[in-house]
Amino acid sequence: AQSVTQLDSQVPVFEEAPVELRCNYSSSVSVYLFWYVQYPNQGLQLLLKYLSGSTLVKGINGFEAEFNKSQTSFHLRKPSVHISDTAEYFCAVTRAAGNKLTFGGGTRVLVKP
Amino acid sequence: DVKVTQSSRYLVKRTGEKVFLECVQDMDHENMFWYRQDPGLGLRLIYFSYDVKMKEKGDIPEGYSVSREKKERFSLILESASTNQTSMYLCASSLETGALGQYFGPGTRLTVT
Numbered sequence: 256a257q258s259v260t261q262l263d264s265q266v267p268v269f270e271e272a273p274v275e276l277r278c279n280y281s282s283s284v285s286v287y288l289f290w291y292v293q294y295p296n297q298g299l300q301l302l303l304k305y306l307s308g309s310t311l312v313k314g315i316n317g318f319e320a321e322f323n324k325s326q327t328s329f330h331l332r333k334p335s336v337h338i339s340d341t342a343e344y345f346c347a348v349t350r351a352a353g354n355k356l357t358f359g360g361g362t363r364v365l366v367k368p
Numbered sequence: 369d370v371k372v373t374q375s376s377r378y379l380v381k382r383t384g385e386k387v388f389l390e391c392v393q394d395m396d397h398e399n400m401f402w403y404r405q406d407p408g409l410g411l412r413l414i415y416f417s418y419d420v421k422m423k424e425k426g427d428i429p430e431g432y433s434v435s436r437e438k439k440e441r442f443s444l445i446l447e448s449a450s451t452n453q454t455s456m457y458l459c460a461s462s463l464e465t466g467a468l469g470q471y472f473g474p475g476t477r478l479t480v481t
Contacts, residue, residue, distance in 0.1 A: 354466035360410040
């Protein structure tokens with residue numbers, strides 16, 4: 256079984272500042288990793304995913320994440336945030352070729368002007 | 369464009385009532401999922417279905433049942449609603465392999481009084 260820990264439940268950040276959201280996972284098998292974003296009163300939208308290959312993954316809206324197998328981490332970063340990035344972000348994992356996701360507890364990002 | 373729709377955005381029910389939450393996807397996906405979302409707990413899988421009339425329990429199936437009579441439709445049933453089932457319910461779908469991630473509906477916020 257897999258598990259996911261998002262180390263920060265809330266992250267306040269000023270507009271145009273960088274942000275990093277931390278995600279650690281545990282699994283005894285190879286995994287696929289995902290980051291989703293949930294804007295207020297909406298469902299989840301896929302930001303990016305890691306399946307294999309290059310450990311640096313670029314997604315939508317200027318986000319990127321780096322897979323670190325030795326540290327079992329998949330941290331999400333954006334070099335300069337906008338007010339519109341205010342949302343909740345979820346890290347998720349599934350075993351490779353699996354179809355059931357295990358989610359972290361979520362990180363609320365509040366971008367301040 | 370990919371679309372997952374849920375029958376209601378907001379629902380208020382009384383304790384003991386039978387509740388039906390409907391989800392429809394138009395992407396011909398094999399897999400469909402029901403999650404509940406609670407603050408700090410992320411998303412937890414209730415049930416999923418990998419084919420018509422096929423279902424598998426997730427992490428928290430107690431108090432819930434599901435029905436999938438057609439490929440595009442997946443229903444979540446609360447046989448006798450209780451106040452601890454007050455939550456946000458999210459439906460998702462995916463292809464047979466999870467590599468492309470899951471597509472989510474907008475959610476149904478259920479309040480049981």
